[in-house]
Amino acid sequence: MGKPVISLDQVVIRFAGDSGDGMQLTGDRFTMDTASLGNDLSTLPNYPAEIRAPQGTLPGVSSFQLHFADHLIQTPGDAPDILVAMNPAALKANIRDLRRGATIILDSDEFTTRNLTKVGYTTNPLEDDSLDSYKVHAVALTSLTVAALSNLSLSRKEAERSKNMFALGLLSWMYHRPVEATENFLRAKFAKKPEILAANLLAYKTGWNYGETTEDFAVSYEIAPAKMPPGRYRNVSGNVALAYGLVAASQQSGLKLFLGSYPITPASDILHELSKHKKFGVITFQAEDEIAAIGSALGASYGGSLGVTSTSGPGVALKGEMIGLGVMLELPLIIIDVQRGGPSTGLPTKTEQADLLQAMFGRNGESPVAVIAPSTPKDCFEMALEAVRIATTYRVPVFLLSDGYIANGSEPWRIPEVSSLPDLTVEFAKSQEDFQPYLRDPKTLARPWAIPGTEGIEHRIGGVEKADVTGEISYDPANHDYMVRTRAAKVAGIKVPDLLVDDPTGDADVLLLGWGSTYGPIAAAVEQLRGNGEKIAQAHLRYINPFPKNLGTVLESYSKVIVPEMNLGQLAMLLRSQFLKDVIGYNMVRGLPFTTAEIVQATMEVLHD
């Protein structure tokens, strides 16, 4: 009571603990409660590939970062203002990311000699001077939780498990987050386990009260809601937005949605999400491997459904031959690649953009496909609709390149009115005489979508080269040359919106050009650079094959074009080869998104070299 309240414009919090400590759940709940207060926000979950790496070790640390503000923001934030560290490993793994003066809340119970040695601390950081430049709150999180739950008939171990709720309660007090939604969430989650429910609710409350009553926490903070366009909002991750986009596209097209998929991080959540929506007539098929997954999707497309397959890079490698068949059959097909660190198994839970060239060229023969890339978590919704528009209009495989960063990261999303969604209805070939399966629409170059069950248009198709118009097998040299060029021309002719350039003064010399998930860090960097009085233009590619028609002109208008990518320069290679523009690559492949500061610095070097 009566503690002072300080107003802040933004905060970056990182929850870090052992992968068994429930940090992702804690972060998710804090995010939901923050979203409902109307702050703008952006999240970055970061977790190990192992389900449970050995307890208390550095590889076992799982973290969740949340940036929220009273204004619009673009990224989960470069450096946390607050670190919640549930054990010494979490402290050690995260401390170098903190800015000086940051606040650390840690579970002092866990700072035992045994735990400290496990991660290589020779002295206890709570006792030496290594944390002097931080504000440290050493809270006996574990024992306080256990003591609070002593009246419940739980073992000590079970009671300890609620300590993440204690931490959540404490942080909720510190930042004035509402408690009802989390309490309701817990009630629903543990409806069948009353003891565990009671423990979680009590730990949550105790954490809150701890902040309220103890002297250790002298102030609490307020962050006013951000000004956002009016409407109904929710928080979405990229994977959920993508799944919703596919359901919406199915409804808007009147086509049955068929997802063929084989589980792989970080794409599995699309399969999980869509399998919950069977009442939309959605069929989800967990196949025996990635080849069967895309094969079933292509079979469904052939039958007149919306065939989709979701995977990550290693899965794409397996799907190549079937994508080629899709190119030959000229059927709609959507391939979602939620990229992760590669090559091979690489970094399964980390992000990267290194599958661009695989999507473009990773097949035998001249095998053109459309390639698009959402720029933020919420953009995944719109781009899913775009993937469907392109695939069904042009009867072509479409790659949608998401990545681990936007797939798992989340942000507030203004929920669109269903009436505002595009009409995606398609026409199948009708019963007719002398049906020609490869007679093209002169505008789109698409061939008819001629599905089994339609009387009189029975025909045979396949992966062998086909004669123009009739679709019969053809080994004729001139025909092959014509068909190869026609398939390429069809993809090149796909209508995509022009590239928008943000150049407020209109006289910038340098353009920052990104694609896919780098949008957030680039936009944040541009904001900062302009705040510092720099002239800089920004443009972002969501359509990569084909490129927007005005891209060449845009590239010509700037003397220098910087292309930040989480790969060794794959978009840069495409730009150079297609436009002979010597763009400047800024490349990092650390499995992490760019920080704003990195892009600011790289841009400054180009601006002032």
Added chain:
Amino acid sequence: MTDVALTKKDFTSDQEVRWCPGCGDYSILSTMQSYLPELGIPREKIVFISGIGCSSRFPYYLNTFGMHSIHGRAPTIASGLAISRPDLTVFVITGDGDSLSIGGNHLIHTLRRNVELKILLFNNQIYGLTKGQYSPTSEQGKITKSTPLGSLDTPFNPISLALGAEASFVARTIDSDRKHLLETLRAASAHKGSALIEIYQNCPIFNDGAFDLVKDNETKEAALLQMVHGQPIKSSTHGLVHKGASLEVVELGSVVESDLVVHDAHNPDPAYAFALSRLTSTGHNHVPVGVFRDVSRPGYSSMVNNQISEIIGKQGPGDLNSLLTSGDTWVVD
């Protein structure tokens, strides 16, 4: 559809057939073309999906819907089609290399799921299209282009493999035996889930005579153990008796008719069908033909679609607006 019954001609496409003269694929095609009218299913509701190989050219010659896909993957495409379009009748045409080498994984998983597909495995015990390498069903020691000193691989027995993969219908027949092939196709069509038919198919170019024992007029009557449900299993000279847990081929004169095994294709225990399938593994002296196993199990596509209609029945069809606005939402004015 007109009411006039369809004929063989209606199912024959205008494409020139391009197999080698004398290839066993011709007789299978001809039998299929005359069989299809019997189904009473309109042409447009029938789809043939094949992989790659000589045999996989099959769909081009049938005037139905058809897809000549890629090597080994036909069951995956056919599964997606059959699951999303339960109104269609879908056949898979595949070779021994196509289905048992590169596509082995898909075959076993399709069978265990019991997807409503009729899978015709043209077994010529060789790679035909790539000009004569040994296949996963070639006998050990076989001299081929890629095994000049004889192959070392132990072959698959496709029937045993299918049974091990939980197949609900497994049969064997022979390219040139039109009547038996027809009967087998009928039995497969009557079956609700996956049906695997192994067809012994002669490749006169790269593996001629592989099935002479069961095709030559002098030897076939004695070699073919006819499996007819409810009938004793026997050839013209030999019959099958129980020997412990296993089965044994004996001369007909050495036992009384009532000692012979009476075929039970519906036996729920797959061990019985498996024992039958092993009879060929000791060489080709006696070869069971007919339906090894035909048990009833829900088809995959019907289960998938039932799950959907049940949830719609309970909760009503999905509403997009409710989905988008589900969970924690808030309003900004």
